[in-house]
Amino acid sequence: MANFTRRAIKDSFLKLLNQRPLNQITVKDIVEDCGINRNSFYYHFEDLPALVEEIIGEHMEKLIQKHPTVSSVEECADAVIELVMENRRAIYHIYNSLSRDVFERRLMDACRYIVSTYLKAEFAGKGMAPQDLDALIRLHQCACFGSVIDWLNGGMKDDIADYFRRVCALQKSGLEALER
């Protein structure tokens, strides 16, 4: 089964999300946009939040798939910047809606994944205690996450790339201090 309908629903949803906020998009809008029956929507997705969940998850998945091995703070920054910029309007409309929590949860997960890949590699076999490494990952995960959220709350006005790299520079100097 090739599931073209499922894909079409997601495409329509993203298309509408590029036009207006999530809370102004109804199931009716989506099914009318891709020309299917309303029940077909409910066949594929439990409800609208489930679709949002999947869309966001898919984007985070894409981020991870595209950059499976991030080996430095800079690469991590580039990966997140790329994803955010590619879907700028959609992310804005999802974030400024009722699904902020879903987005934040998923973004947090993605940040953890990305951050832990390079931090684990960086400190592997250097005698760091597991709970210390966990704490370090947690710290950088939150910094990564917080940077994006802060930028979103600031109306996405600053240059995300500059903004994010500034945060990363701080992270990097901290890491270097740790290694010395």
Place this chain on the structure above:
Amino acid sequence: MANFTRRAIKDSFLKLLNQRPLNQITVKDIVEDCGINRNSFYYHFEDLPALVEEIIGEHMEKLIQKHPTVSSVEECADAVIELVMENRRAIYHIYNSLSRDVFERRLMDACRYIVSTYLKAEFAGKGMAPQDLDALIRLHQCACFGSVIDWLNGGMKDDIADYFRRVCALQKSGLEALER
């Protein structure tokens, strides 16, 4: 029914047609490309030639839809050039295959449609006998058609726009002579 599968089949076919000649594309290739069962192909299309027929017909339809009222030789030229250039490789691969006849038949139809719209408007109520107008349309239809075919047979080497406009200039001077 939104027929995403039917659309996907055509998209895959066009995609493959941009890669290699029609006679090197099998039904298997198409269904594998869009990830469906082979029988689903035969559910939507009688056979491969039927798909070719529909694709070509669709392209000609698009040409007509996009330029419903052509009012001069130049506009006619632009319309045909636009269509041909947009689908350059696909047309080349269809033309240089076993389906040349289908393509030629459809192109001929489209040329007739385009040519007749402006010629009928041009000579409406000028006392021209119907059979004379028909002959005139036929002449320009063939000129239009022949120009494209000649260009295709020449390996699409010349600039189609220049080439086609040269033919149209000849047509135009003929028409002006007719009106005097």
Place this chain on the structure above:
DNA sequence: GCTCTGTGCCTAAATTTCAGGCACAGAGCC
């Protein structure tokens, strides 16, 4: 109170896709 719109769910019917088979044709090889 009322209406209107949207949601989430349900059933039964219709449509579409699927797996797995068949005979046949043509190309290439022994």
Place this chain on the structure above:
DNA sequence: GGCTCTGTGCCTGAAATTTAGGCACAGAGC
């Protein structure tokens, strides 16, 4: 001449998907 291999077009029945048409409920606006 055989043979195998690939592709075509067709068929069946089962499974998956989409559909029409309904229902109760919630919230907004009047």
